[in-house]
Amino acid sequence: MPQIFEVDGWADEQDAHFFIDDPVSSLDDHNIFITAQSIFDLTESNYLKKRIIVSTHHIGLFSILFDWFTRGDRSGKFSKLTKPFILSNHNDDFELKSPNQDVFLYHLHLLQTLEKAATVKELFIYHYVLLRQALENIASFLGTSRIGFILSEIKVKDVNETMDKINSLSHQSAYRFQFNEMSKTEEDTFREVLTNLINHYHFKLA
Structure with a gap:
């Protein structure tokens, strides 16, 4: 894969940090895995000698990197070093919060992003x-680690088949270089889960 970030361009004290500021826009959804993989590879090559800081407004990129660095197949050496934050704004009072510290804020961001993508038909x-x-955040909030419990609660048609599809399409080895739009069956399953989830728990996303 071509290198899109130059790491060794600074010297002295500046050399200890590497900042990546907002590397994707909403127009880059089809390239998001390439960007995420480039950032992951850069980090893997330099994390012992540099502190790498990534800022993004794109919840998709944030979520993918959060997943890869904390729970992915190669996350072992990064999980204790990774510190994810979301910038929250309450009445013009800005604060950096961990997704684990404010689970509601995080899954609300996720659901808003998913609903918007479904509405504009860009899945x-x-x-x-x-x-x-x-699903994992909501399951944790309800005191369980099983997303199958949530799928049963929201009454999807086939819990096991839906679980298999979610696991297959969200696992790192499966989606690492997949940046295509969903197929018709994938979209149907996605819409069923999202619609049932929002309706069952009465989420207000406006």
Whole structure:
């Protein structure tokens, strides 16, 4: 894969940090896995000698990197070093919060992003990553680690088949270089889960 970030361009004290500021826009959804993989590879090559800081407004990129660095197949060496934050704004009072510290804020962001993508009919494979994280957060909030429990609660038609599809499409080895739009069956399953989830728990996303 071509290198899109130059790491060794600074010297002295500046060399200890590497900042990546807002590397994707809403127009880059089809390239999001390439960007995420480039950031992951850069980090893997430099994390012992540099502190790498990534800022983004794109919840999709945030979620993918959050997943890869904390729970992915190669997350072992990063999980204790990774510190994810979301910038929250309450009455013009800004605060950096961990997704684990403010689970409601995080899954609300996820659901808003997913609903918007479904509304404008721009659904990509990576949206399954966000959907799984939303399900996991809600399951944790309800005192369980099983997203199958949530799928049963919201009454999807086939819990096991839906679970298999979510796991398959959101697992790193499966989606690593998938940046295509969803197929018809993938979209149907996605819409069923998202609609049932929002309606069952009465989420207000406006």
